[in-house]
Structure formats: C-alpha cells, structure tokens
C-alpha cells in the first residue's frame with residue numbers, strides 16, 4: 001500500500017474533493033497548505049495576514065513561509081497511517097525542500113498522483129465552486145449541490161465562494177501553475193514517482209481508480 005502521497009493538479013482539478021474521500025477511506029493525515037493558510041487567515045494570525053496578501057491576488061505564498069509550515073506539520077507524530085500532501089509542493093524549491101524533510105523524518109514519498117483536467121473545465125469548476133465557511137466541505141452550483149440551498153450537508157454551516165475563486169485571481173493562479181508547478185511533473189517523472197489520472201470522470205470513479213492504484 002502506498003501511503004505517503006503527493007496530490008498534484010491545476011486549481012479546480014478536484015484535489016480537495018478527492019483528498020477528502022481518500023482521507024476518509026484510508027485515514028491519511030490531510031496536509032493541505034491552502035487549508036492551513038485559510039485557517040490562519042480566519043484566526044487572524046501573523047501568518048494569516050501575510051498569506052492573505054498573496055492568496056487574495058492568486059499569488060503564491062513565498063517558499064520559505066510555505067516550507068516552514070510543512071516542515072512543522074511533518075514533524076508531528078500522527079502520520080503513521082500515511083499523509084496526503086494537497087497543494088504542496090507547488091515549486092521546484094518546495095519539492096527539493098520536501099525531499100530533505102521527508103528524509104529527516106524517515107517518511108519517504110511513495111507516490112505522486114497528478115490530476116489531469118482541461119483548462120475550460122477548470123474555469124467552469126472554479127467559477128461554480130462553493131465551500132462551507134465552517135468546515136471547508138466542497139460544493140458546486142451545478143454538479144455538487146447541497147441538499148438545502150446555501151447550507152452545508154456536513155455541518156449546517158453557510159456556503160460561500162472563496163475570495164480567490166474570481167476570474168482575475170484564477171488567471172494568475174493558472175499562470176503560476178503553468179510556470180512554477182507544472183515543471184514538477186518532470187521532477188517527479190524523473191524520480192519514477194509520477195502517475196497521472198483523468199479527473200474529468202465522476203469523482204467516485206476517480207476514487208476507485210486511485211484506490212486500486214494505491215493498494216497495488
């Protein structure tokens with residue numbers, strides 16, 4: 001069973017939705033740098049204020065800050081069932097730092113899962129995306145509607161649109177993806193860790209395909 005996993009893909013490819021399903025199924029620790037930043041923003045910490053100045057414009061938070069929070073998270077002792085890195089690494093320096101950290105904590109990366117998705121579909125997914133303000137559960141106005149309009153099925157919290165899910169910030173995020181994150185595919189292909197999956201299929205079908213792969 002592969003258990004220390006990196007989940008990659010452009011914004012809107014379905015990383016968050018898939019991550020939640022994999023975490024529920026296998027008990028991996030879910031390490032989402034985006035969620036960690038949003039949590040810090042909600043709490044109004046120094047990290048949150050700093051992150052907000054980048055995130056709201058669709059820009060990447062500087063490497064040293066992002067690497068620092070991942071280093072701290074990977075030093076915790078709740079990782080024996082494995083971990084799922086979601087949204088990290090996003091740059092080559094982050095991937096290089098992760099290699100060092102993974103060695104330090106003796107938890108080598110077993111697999112990098114890349115979600116493929118075409119750009120038109122990404123824009124459709126992101127512009128209709130809604131998330132629960134309280135628990136972060138993902139929804140979509142057409143394809144993943146809550147039972148009651150505007151209310152989270154999981155916790156009853158209010159649904160909202162992320163501040164960075166607007167067209168302008170999305171363009172910047174896609175640009176960063178192409179320039180900074182896409183080169184990581186070659187980085188991990190060279191290390192024979194990369195496997196790509198088409199994320200246009202139904203999310204449960206995708207979960208099945210990836211589960212089979214992880215359990216191989």
Ligand code: AMP
Nearest residue numbers: 033034055059060061066087088089090
């Ligand atoms: P996400 O929820 O993964 O889409 O992340 C939301 C935002 O948080 C991104 O658009 C970035 O501004 C920031 N962020 C998340 N992860 C990283 C990372 N690994 N490096 C830099 N910025 C990040």
